[in-house]
Amino acid sequence: MEAAAALPEDKYFQENPKPVYLDSLIEQTRAFLNTHDKDEKIVLVTSGGTSVPLESNTVRFIDNFSAGTRGASSAEQFLFKGYRVIFLHREFSLQPFNRHFIRTKNLNFLDYFNAEGQIDEKYLDDIKSMKSMAEKYKDALLMLPFTTVNDYLWSLRSIAKLLNNNNAMFYLAAAVSDFYVPYGKLPEHKIQSRSEFQDKSEGKVNKSGQLILDLDPVPKFLRKLVQNWANKSMIVSFKLETDEDLLITKAKQALKNYNHQLVIGNILSTRHKEVVVLSEEEESEHWIKISDETLKNHSIEEFIIEDITKRHEKWMSNDN
Numbered sequence: 001m002e003a004a005a006a007l008p009e010d011k012y013f014q015e016n017p018k019p020v021y022l023d024s025l026i027e028q029t030r031a032f033l034n035t036h037d038k039d040e041k042i043v044l045v046t047s048g049g050t051s052v053p054l055e056s057n058t059v060r061f062i063d064n065f066s067a068g069t070r071g072a073s074s075a076e077q078f079l080f081k082g083y084r085v086i087f088l089h090r091e092f093s094l095q096p097f098n099r100h101f102i103r104t105k106n107l108n109f110l111d112y113f114n115a116e117g118q119i120d121e122k123y124l125d126d127i128k129s130m131k132s133m134a135e136k137y138k139d140a141l142l143m144l145p146f147t148t149v150n151d152y153l154w155s156l157r158s159i160a161k162l163l164n165n166n167n168a169m170f171y172l173a174a175a176v177s178d179f180y181v182p183y184g185k186l187p188e189h190k191i192q193s194r195s196e197f198q199d200k201s202e203g204k205v206n207k208s209g210q211l212i213l214d215l216d217p218v219p220k221f222l223r224k225l226v227q228n229w230a231n232k233s234m235i236v237s238f239k240l241e242t243d244e245d246l247l248i249t250k251a252k253q254a255l256k257n258y259n260h261q262l263v264i265g266n267i268l269s270t271r272h273k274e275v276v277v278l279s280e281e282e283e284s285e286h287w288i289k290i291s292d293e294t295l296k297n298h299s300i301e302e303f304i305i306e307d308i309t310k311r312h313e314k315w316m317s318n319d320n
């Protein structure tokens with residue numbers, strides 16, 4: 001009998017080496033899990049976009065869009081609901097509690113201080129309140145950064161295998177690359193644009209000086225996560241589209257293909273004001289929408305996490 005061909009998801013890990021820090025990430029995760037009671041609710045939140053290097057010594061890369069708002073804001077809400085949170089995030093993307101002082105208010109770091117170097121009065125209350133929350137929840141939050149899609153996939157697999165439990169949830173808000181350059185095809189050095197150095201570019205630039213990108217599809221890891229790595233846990237994935245006409249169809253397709261518990265669909269331009277929740281249990285679409293007025297003092301993640309955590313309670317009590 002012929003041996004079954006390896007699945008693309010398995011081949012990926014044979015052909016793309018693990019990040020150098022992976023053993024340390026596993027140790028940190030183990031230590032974090034060891035300090036918590038086995039019955040405590042725990043969630044892995046992934047956040048931010050993965051990048052795809054075009055060179056081994058990376059100068060150029062392709063990036064996936066995501067500021068990290070969804071993930072960072074959701075992580076805060078999970079903490080408020082008593083969850084422990086593993087926050088697997090793109091390095092330098094938004095982080096729980098700190099996010100309130102970055103990007104959102106169009107302020108630079110130095111704007112928070114007066115000429116004497118003290119915190120400006122008008123920001124003091126907000127800073128004190130976020131600082132006290134960050135302190136309060138610091139032992140319940142494990143921060144793990146990634147940069148490339150390869151870092152992300154190795155980390156996801158390692159964490160999932162450690163976390164796979166009925167009281168764990170996977171909340172996959174990161175924007176994951178669909179195409180990449182496999183390790184074996186990566187030029188070692190910076191791709192050269194000038195013709196006299198182009199033999200160093202390993203054929204990536206043609207005679208007309210055009211850069212030719214030959215990207216392989218990233219295998220879909222959701223199936224592997226659902227069926228193997230985290231088959232005891234509740235899995236919530238996100239579906240991002242820019243075309244409204246495709247959102248529901250694609251979200252339903254994801255639910256059917258991967259056979260997990262929830263898909264949250266969002267459109268890029270309205271993602272902070274509305275999402276649609278589709279579940280394996282209900283036929284109907286459940287929309288969560290907030291008005292511009294509500295958005296002034298609330299985030300949509302408050303409403304999303306309220307909804308999702310109720311579903312998680314039910315999931316845990318069904319003893320899946």
Ligand code: PMT
Nearest residue numbers: 066067068069070173175176218220221222237238239240
């Ligand atoms: O961070 P913000 O700026 O607030 O934006 C938040 C967000 C729009 C990025 C977030 O809400 C969101 O939608 N994240 C998911 C984006 C995404 O990767 O969507 P997708 O349709 O490409 O992938 C769908 C699912 O397949 C994802 O759960 C992903 O984990 C999974 N996937 C994707 C690629 C891949 N190779 N394998 C996968 O398993």
